[in-house]
Amino acid sequence: MSEETPSVTFKSLGLADVLCETCEKLNFKAPTRIQQEAIPWALQNRDIIGLSATGSGKTASFALPILHSLLENPQPFFACIMAPTRELAVQISEQFSALGSDMAVRSVVLVGGIDMVDQQRMLAKNPHIIVATPGRLLDHLENTKGFSMKKLKYLVLDEADRLLSMDFGEEIDKILKCIPKERRTFLFSATMTKKVEKLQRASLTNPVKVEINTKYSTVDTLLQYYMFIPAKRKDCNLVYLLNEMAGNSVIVFTATCVNAQKVALLLRNLGFEAIPLHGKLSQAKRLGSLTKFKSGNRNILIATDVASRGLDIPQVDVVINYDIPQHSKDYIHRVGRTARAGRAGKSINLVTQYDVELYQRIEVLLGKKLDEFPHDKEAVLILQERVAEAQRMAILQLRDQEDNKGPRRKRSRTISTYEEQEAEKELGLDVLKRK
Incomplete structure (x- = not known):
């Protein structure tokens, strides 16, 4: 965890002994600033607006007081x-399970891409904690017999700015009508x-505003660079960088799902163990990619902004912005995947002639000019022929994948079944099926 203040302890914040002991077991040495500010107010039954940068320990700042209250009632x-x-959603559920490990806390994850019937079975077990995406939660409120949140005590809206930028506003409005007005509400967001x-x-009712890191900034341990390159040489420069960063754990951010898939295929054709993570993959494949990258089985993740917010992926050495983000504040979230908890990290921006204005906005937001990343342009040009062939193969593979989205061949059906089983293991659904 980051931003530790040794004089403040979880015990001094007023949390129950069992939770303090669990924090110690999890090696949470001291509360972060957002936890120090938010937890005491939460224990006084106040609604909270929490504004804090990514990687600041927001999840524990609402999970711990909720678990403390659950102990009492x-x-x-x-x-x-x-x-x-x-x-x-899966990560938040995992953190609740870890922090509530000595309390026999039951939680359920309600997200798309997983069978509704399996989720209904888990809801029938009356879990204490529901972690959900708004669309799937509304599906269950409208269609799952016997499921109601009329006795709900706590509602948390995490990454609220992202929830609303993804047009979940209508679903959230409908959900708010299905839950009691007499409740505690925590709203956490990176931006207001x-x-x-x-x-x-x-x-929210008479909320307390807790604001940490009001100015957009990156940590001092992050080394930030740019490379000004012609657009037609972008893939060559990416391959050059990955060769230079061999052995490091790297996230490459793209603007679109198609770009993420194309770059992943391109890199695989060149022998890199790259895996994609984007919104058009099945839930099983998304979880599979994340698990492989987190465990170190694959060291290059090609991702859209689905991976830029909230995900706690340890040991990311380098973030490469293959596509410069349209919104400069998203840059802060992307590079926040590295240089976490006091560790060092690098970010490198591939800036083409079409990205100059977007890149300049980032420098204005940061309040500083970034250094140019030193690279050997001759070495980049040497890669041109091999990369061009890999690009041609990637385009053919993309077309083949599109063609196979109709009737599936036997082999792809077998792979899909295996991946669905792996996803069910991640969410604990396999245990239910065995029972």
Whole structure:
């Protein structure tokens, strides 16, 4: 964890002994700033608006007070946490399970891409904690017989700015009508947009505002660079960088799902063990990619912004922005995947002639000029022929994948079944099926 203040302890914040002991087991040495500010107010039963940068320990700042309250008043469907992405929902559930490991806490993850019937079976077991994406949660509220959140005590809107930028506003409005007005609500966001302010007025009662790191900034241990390159040489420069970074754990961010898939195929054709992570993959494949990268089985992840928010992926050495983000604030979230918890890291931006304005906005936001990454242009040109052939193969493979989206061949059906089983293991659904 980051931003430790040794004089403050979890015990001094007022948390139950069992939770303090669990934090010690998990090697949470001291509360981060957001936890120090938010937890005491939460224990006083206040609604909270938490504004804090990525990687600041936000999840524990709402999970710990919820678990503390659950100890005093155990009941099913005690708290609901809404997250913008499936991966973040799974991660939040894992953190609740870890922090509540000595309390026999039951949680369920409700996200798309997993069979509704399996999720209904898990809801029938009356879990204490629901972690969900808004769309799938609304599906269950409207279609799952006997499921109700009318006795809900806590609602958490995590990454609220992202929830609303992904157009979940309508679903959230409908969900708010299905839960009691007498509840505690925590809203956590990296930015306070107009949409978030409107949601705050609609869902929180006399909230306390906890704001950490108000200025957009990156950590001092992050080394940030740019490479100004012609657009037609972008792939060659990416391959050059990955050769230079051999042995490091790297996330390459792209703007679109198609680019992520294409770059992953290109790199595989050149012998790199790259895996894609984007919104058009099945849930099983998304979880599979994330698990392989987290475990170190693959060291290059090609991702869209689905991986830029909230995900705690340890030991990311380098972030490469293959596509410069359209919104400069997204840059902060992307590079926040590396140089976490005091470790060092690098970020490198591939800036083409079409990206100059977007890149300049990032420098304005950071309040500084970045250094140019030193690279051997001759070595880049030497790669041109091999990369061009790999590009041709990647385009053919993409077309083949599109063609196979109709009737599936036997082999792809077998792979899909295996991947679905792996995803079910991740979410604990395989245990239910065996029972």
